[in-house]
Amino acid sequence: MMRLTRLLAPTLRDDPADAEVVSHRLLVRAGMIRQVARGIYDILPLGLRAVRRVERIVREEMDRAGAQELLMPAVIPGELWQESGRWEQYGRELLRMKDRYERDFCFGPTHEEVITDLVRREVRSYRDLPKNLYQIQVKFRDEVRPRFGLMRGREFIMKDAYSFHADAADAQREYQVMFDAYTRIFERCGLTFRAVEAGGGTIGGSQTHEFQVLAESGEDAIVSCDRCGYAANVEKAAARPLPLPDAPGGALERVATPAKRTVEEVSAFLGVPADRFVKTLIYQTSGGAAVAVLVRGDHEASGTKVQAALGGDVVRLADEETVTRITGAPVGFAGPVGLDLTILCDQSLHGIRGAVTGANRADEHLLGVEQARDFPAVRFADLRQARAGDACPRCEQGSFGEHRGIEVGQVFYLGTRYSEAMGARFLGADGRERPIEMGCYGIGVTRTVAAAIEQHHDGAGIVWPAPLAPYGALVVPVNVGDAALRETAERVAGECEAAGIDTLLDDRDERPGVKFKDADLIGLPVRVTVGPRGLQKGCVEIKRRGEQHAAEVPLAEAAARVAALVGPR
Numbered sequence: 284m285m286r287l288t289r290l291l292a293p294t295l296r297d298d299p300a301d302a303e304v305v306s307h308r309l310l311v312r313a314g315m316i317r318q319v320a321r322g323i324y325d326i327l328p329l330g331l332r333a334v335r336r337v338e339r340i341v342r343e344e345m346d347r348a349g350a351q352e353l354l355m356p357a358v359i360p361g362e363l364w365q366e367s368g369r370w371e372q373y374g375r376e377l378l379r380m381k382d383r384y385e386r387d388f389c390f391g392p393t394h395e396e397v398i399t400d401l402v403r404r405e406v407r408s409y410r411d412l413p414k415n416l417y418q419i420q421v422k423f424r425d426e427v428r429p430r431f432g433l434m435r436g437r438e439f440i441m442k443d444a445y446s447f448h449a450d451a452a453d454a455q456r457e458y459q460v461m462f463d464a465y466t467r468i469f470e471r472c473g474l475t476f477r478a479v480e481a482g483g484g485t486i487g488g489s490q491t492h493e494f495q496v497l498a499e500s501g502e503d504a505i506v507s508c509d510r511c512g513y514a515a516n517v518e519k520a521a522a523r524p525l526p527l528p529d530a531p532g533g534a535l536e537r538v539a540t541p542a543k544r545t546v547e548e549v550s551a552f553l554g555v556p557a558d559r560f561v562k563t564l565i566y567q568t569s570g571g572a573a574v575a576v577l578v579r580g581d582h583e584a585s586g587t588k589v590q591a592a593l594g595g596d597v598v599r600l601a602d603e604e605t606v607t608r609i610t611g612a613p614v615g616f617a618g619p620v621g622l623d624l625t626i627l628c629d630q631s632l633h634g635i636r637g638a639v640t641g642a643n644r645a646d647e648h649l650l651g652v653e654q655a656r657d658f659p660a661v662r663f664a665d666l667r668q669a670r671a672g673d674a675c676p677r678c679e680q681g682s683f684g685e686h687r688g689i690e691v692g693q694v695f696y697l698g699t700r701y702s703e704a705m706g707a708r709f710l711g712a713d714g715r716e717r718p719i720e721m722g723c724y725g726i727g728v729t730r731t732v733a734a735a736i737e738q739h740h741d742g743a744g745i746v747w748p749a750p751l752a753p754y755g756a757l758v759v760p761v762n763v764g765d766a767a768l769r770e771t772a773e774r775v776a777g778e779c780e781a782a783g784i785d786t787l788l789d790d791r792d793e794r795p796g797v798k799f800k801d802a803d804l805i806g807l808p809v810r811v812t813v814g815p816r817g818l819q820k821g822c823v824e825i826k827r828r829g830e831q832h833a834a835e836v837p838l839a840e841a842a843a844r845v846a847a848l849v850g851p852r
């Protein structure tokens with residue numbers, strides 16, 4: 284049992300001024316973290332216990348899936364990153380440094396190079412494959428704005444795993460093994476999450492899923508099917524063409540729309556609903572070429588899909604000057620009619636009539652626009668973001684709900700990107716040498732703790748999912764000056780420990796109000812209150828965090844009741 288008088292858990296009444304997200308605010312107030320420098324924290328004993336609980340679940344499931352734990356260095360020689368080409372590519376997030384001999388090093392944000400170097404030296408033949416190696420380690424990424432506590436720190440704890448295979452089929456098999464292990468990990472953490480199909484980031488890879496903890500504060504917009512569980516980023520989820528809005532055909536007509544630029548403004552001004560607008564966006568490719576992208580007025584264009592439609596070329600929205608040069612009008616008045624440009628058109632606009640669009644002239648729009656008549660020379664594709672209510676492209680029966688998500692894990696099929704660059708080859712059964720197939724699999728451990736709080740809290744503090752709580756139960760004698768209360772509380776706490784529940788005893792000489800406030804703030808799953816009225820009847824009060832109701836329980840049954848409420852730890 285741990286006594287609060289001994290524990291370094293400095294709780295605060297007030298919110299820290301710099302905390303923008305709930306988990307940051309509550310971790311600081313509950314005395315679980317303290318900032319050392321921007322994005323760099325001390326993790327105090329209570330916070331560390333939550334971190335360790337995530338780590339334990341991760342270890343157990345990784346080991347069970349056949350992976351082996353090792354530990355790589357945090358400080359990595361620059362040559363390895365130069366070899367993979369990432370020394371130049373990675374940008375300023377990579378913390379670069381020199382040792383006393385002026386040699387380049389970096390503090391590892393991820394370890395593909397180090398592990399590939401190890402494997403190329405130690406693995407020779409197909410008989411040495413497959414291997415799945417992981418570590419749980421402190422990493423550093425020099426974020427520009429590290430302002431969300433453990434959600435997006437510069438220094439963080441991560442589990443990173445890398446697998447090595449003789450062929451792509453075996454790498455795919457392992458991908459599924461890791462996918463299943465991750466599903467078990469986040470289920471065991473007591474979190475609501477989705478495995479989301481996602482595009483490759485800077486690590487580079489063709490097949491990948493992100494594991495997203497659902498929370499309103501999440502940075503990622505995702506859709507998921509209410510029937511089959513398919514989930515994807517709104518940028519990536521396939522969106523079906525929608526039925527055309529009911530509108531009469533007619534002649535093209537030019538109208539004045541003075542200073543009305545956005546769909547909302549023009550829609551209100553003309554009294555035409557947004558789904559009858561053709562929104563025109565000008566993008567630029569990496570080579571500087573411009574393309575027009577058309578989506579319905581009530582839809583958002585997906586940069587990811589535009590990029591895919593252009594064969595993977597990186598695109599960005601053109602700046603104001605470019606838009607004016609190309610369309611002849613300021614931003615807000617672009618339209619496809621008469622536009623001499625490559626035009627990509629979202630499939631939901633196919634055959635639209637009676638539509639409204641910009642006239643490529645300042646303060647003017649066109650009415651009565653007909654796609655087939657007025658801008659026939661376009662390429663149709665799925666270019667819009669998916670949204671709530673869209674039909675699921677996978678099972679074709681369910682429909683999408685929209686969520687915000689916090690990415691806590693990712694599984695990647697890497698192929699041979701690193702093994703080719705770094706010469707990690709093996710001798711196959713046929714005697715031929717070839718590059719090793721790879722996968723990589725990350726979990727943000729400290730981020731998972733923060734995401735758990737983003738998903739589980741109330742106005743009074745953290746409401747830990749029991750599997751992640753720093754302790755299972757808190758025993759609170761309302762007055763430690765009363766020997767009977769103090770001794771009973773000690774005994775109950777000891778019995779809870781004996782029943783397998785790690786227990787915290789609030790032995791501080793504080794008013795009950797202060798103790799209860801801290802209990803809610805710290806958020807352990809079960810609170811046992813030892814007070815004079817209950818004790819007269821031989822009872823204590825047992826209350827679950829997040830519930831209003833407290834139950835009176837006879838002393839002799841208290842520990843068993845706590846154990847049943849907390850569950851196995």
Ligand SMILES: [Zn+2]
Pocket residue numbers: 508509510511512513675676677678679680681682
């Ligand atoms: Zn579905």
